[in-house]
């Protein structure tokens with residue numbers, strides 16, 4: 001064999017995926033509030049499962065925040081109540 005041998009990196013040198021940004025810097029997190037909606041029957045915000053979503057292109061603004069789509073998510077609450085969650089979401093590049 002000619003030329004320098006390729007040195008294999010040790011597994012421990014490889015940062016865990018998602019833990020560190022592109023340049024080895026720690027990712028900076030912006031802290032935002034997410035407001036889960038309480039079940040009308042048991043007040044829980046926990047859902048057993050989601051059963052798909054419907055997305056409608058409908059743009060507007062709520063409290064100064066733009067949204068581009070209205071999303072309906074069908075889900076089942078932990079108490080068994082079937083719920084349709086409606087949310088206004090912003091997809092800058094569309095769907």
Ligand SMILES: [Zn+2]
Pocket residue numbers: 039040041042043044077078079080081
């Ligand atoms: Zn419930």
